[in-house]
Amino acid sequence: MPELPEVEVVRAGLAPAVTGARVAAVEVRDARALKRHLPTSGDDGLGGHGVTLSEAAAAARSADFERRTAGIRLGAPERRGKFLWIPTSGASADGSPLALLAHLGMSGQLLLRAHDAVDDRHVRIRMWIEHAQHGELRVDFADQRLFGSLALDALRAAPDGVGAVPAQAAHIARDPLDPAFDDARFIAALRSRATGVKKLLLDQTLISGVGNIYADEALWRARLHPDTRGSAIGPRKADELLAVLRAVFAQALREGGTSFDAQYVNVNGQAGYFAHSLHAYGRAGEPCARCGTPIRRVPFGGRSSHFCPRCQRKR
DNA sequence: CAGGTACCCTGGCCGC
DNA sequence: TGCGGCCAGGGTACCT
Incomplete structure (x- = not known):
């Protein structure tokens, strides 16, 4: 669900369930849903967009994402245009806070499901979360066409100095519903x-x-x-x-x-x-x-x- | 800066 | 029932 209103509906829906929750476990089923995720060790030699990952690079990327996401605590989800992110308790190599970044592309969905709910179609990444009030839930990233993706990305000061934004969304302008839109x-x-x-x-x-x-x-x-x-x-x-x-x-x-x-x-x-x-x-x-x-x-x-x-x- | 193309993908639908 | 072609809400790279 790709344009601003649809992404905002997702952000608002996610907020009560993920804010303050802890990620208990992560499962990457398809590494192609990690196009924007760059492993810590810097470059795995096979960049993001438009590049097909080798089997080894895909496995490495999945493992890196699972390892670094498991155990972190999630903050309140934010959005800029069609980019959505959740600040986390994790830190990147340079010390900036880590955000869990999502772009839905053409067909991406973020679904909140009960722990034992049946699979939706095209689930590519699954996270099990624990929340003090809402208990145990699943956040499933489903995406038919795989133009969307999840990533861990460094949260940096926004170019205009107001707030923070993931490095990969730094070039994105503010949207017209943003109070700081000029x-x-x-x-x-x-x-x-x-x-x-x-x-x-x-x-x-x-x-x-x-x-x-x-x-x-x-x-x-x-x-x-x-x-x-x-x-x-x-x-x-x-x-x-x-x-x-x-x-x-x-x-x-x-x-x-x-x-x-x-x-x-x-x-x-x-x-x-x-x-x-x-x-x-x-x-x-x-x-x-x-x-x-x-x-x-x-x-x-x-x-x-x-x-x-x-x-x-x-x- | 302007324009065009190609690519990353899956699946539904239409016409033959 | 099968198959090829076309279409889809996005973003980026790379030409001219």
Whole structure:
């Protein structure tokens, strides 16, 4: 469940059960779910993204993660954009605190289950935790497509000096629901670029948490064509776009996120119902809710854009 | 900085 | 019933 509202639903669901809990045991079933986990000994010679691990490197990575995660105590989960992490009692080699970092990718789930609950599909990593109030639970990381991952990562001071963030998420911009998000800075960046506005919204180094669904929805609500250049957007329209984005996120959060199928669920495996409130994504051929013109779907960087050709004219 | 492509994966669905 | 092709909510690397 990948965009900001879905990740936030997971963070909030995890919070009561994991905060203050101790990890009793860890089992890595598929080392491919540790793409972002780099062993302590530094480099195992086979980096992270886009690289297939040798059998030996996979075993080493799994063993390293299991050994270092078992026994640590968990803090309150935090989120930036689509990255989720739990500060822990562990320390990294340079002395910084360790965080348990999660990215759900396209199909990742974090599921809270009873100790003896039956297996969900595609469980790649399992952690048994003990909590003073909630007793013994399992946290299962399930991921069909394996674009998501868990990792232990060093928690460092955030680049803007406010709070701390895992090293691997340091390049990710704050998201628009973050109180420290800098509106003026984002709007200036947006309006200085010749790139299409949708591509800018999806750039996690400018603003985080926005993915294909919510980009299309926000642009529909703001009546902006996805290919409108950032530099063609006036200050008032830019303000409106940011406000609309926040409203979409807030509403999606209230409705438990967007679920098109069983892949996108909260920590209890339940789907959200914001999909019913979408006006553009997944509605190709259906009449625009404002003007009745059929919603169009066009190729966009290996995916699709959905928009109303009448309400969202390219300028 | 802008654009395009390729890749990491599994599985559901559609047409033949 | 089988099979190939296409599609999917993300992120990164590496070209031009």
